[in-house]
Each structure stands twice: as structure tokens, then as C-alpha cells.
Amino acid sequence: MRLRAVVLVEGLSDRLALEVVARRRGRDLAAEGIRVEAMGGATNIGHYLDRYVPLAVAVAGLYDSAEERFFRRALERVGRHAADLEECGFFRCDADLEDELIRAVGAEQVERIVEAEGRIASFRKLQRQPAQRGRSLHDQLRRLMGGRSGGKYHYARLMAEAVDLDRIPRPLTALLDRL
Structure with a gap:
């Protein structure tokens, strides 16, 4: 399957939660040509954008509110300027994805x-x-x-397995709907 999109998330827990929720919503991201990359922290966003933006694939992701500056700066550096990062396909979790999931569950x-x-x-x-x-x-x-x-x-x-499908946190829902 040809790579169609890359989803950048800060860590392994974010990747796992996204994959579980996608599966529960009837999606097989890998079969759809969507790769989910755990970057090992927000400060690595620039490296991953440098890797994937030149491939002309859709790039999207999740980030923690405290890390917004890293994402904004890196996206602007690769020519993706937007007042709202959602316009670039990046969705903010209030504190982090675990915080969002605790609230949803x-x-x-x-x-x-x-x-x-x-x-x-x-x-x-x-x-x-x-x-x-x-x-x-x-x-x-x-x-x-x-x-x-x-x-x-x-x-x-x-x-991610326990959350009701109608209560999936907004950042996850918005990201999956974008893909």
C-alpha cells in the first residue's frame, strides 16, 4: 500500500490510543496507507516534518497544549502558516491525550x-x-x-478500549475525520 498520510504524535501511548480508537471506529490505518509515528517528544517535530513534507503526503497529528510552540514553529518553518494549527491538520489535547481520555471515560x-x-x-x-x-x-x-x-x-x-464511541475525545475524532 502506498503511503498516503503520516500522523505525528508525541509518544507511544498516543500512537497506541489513536490506533485502538481508529480500529474501534472500523478503520485500519495501515491498510489505508496511513502511518502513525511516535516522535519521542514534541521537540522532534521538525525532524519528522523534514522527513515527510517533501514526500508530498498528508501530514497531521496531535500535540499537548504545553507543546504548541514547538509545533507552530516547526510548521511555519516548512511553510505551513496558520492562525489555528487545526488548519494544518494538528489537533491540541488540553493537557495531554491521557487527560482527554480520563475525562471522556x-x-x-x-x-x-x-x-x-x-x-x-x-x-x-x-x-x-x-x-x-x-x-x-x-x-x-x-x-x-x-x-x-x-x-x-x-x-x-x-x-481507548473503554471509552464510549460517542465520547471519544475531540482531538482524536477531529484527527481521524481529517484523514
């Missing part, structure tokens, strides 16, 4: 996922830490996922 349901994974005792220990006591369940769950190596990757798949 619901913090209480994500807590049940943590329990089903046999990690509730570890989560309860985290919740008792002084820095976590006053935080919301949503923020505590984000801390759980981001605090361990592989945590984001592990929970991204589970949340």
Missing part, C-alpha cells in the same frame, strides 16, 4: 480499570501521599499514569 470508571488491573493498592498508596491528598481523582489518576515507566502506554490502550 470518567475518572470513576478509570479507577475501576486500575482496580481490574490489580493496581488499586498502589494507587491508594499514591493517594495518601501528602502532595496528592488535595488533588482531584482525575489528577491523581494522571499522576499514576505518568509516574511509572510504561504507565501511560499501559493505560492509554485500556482507556
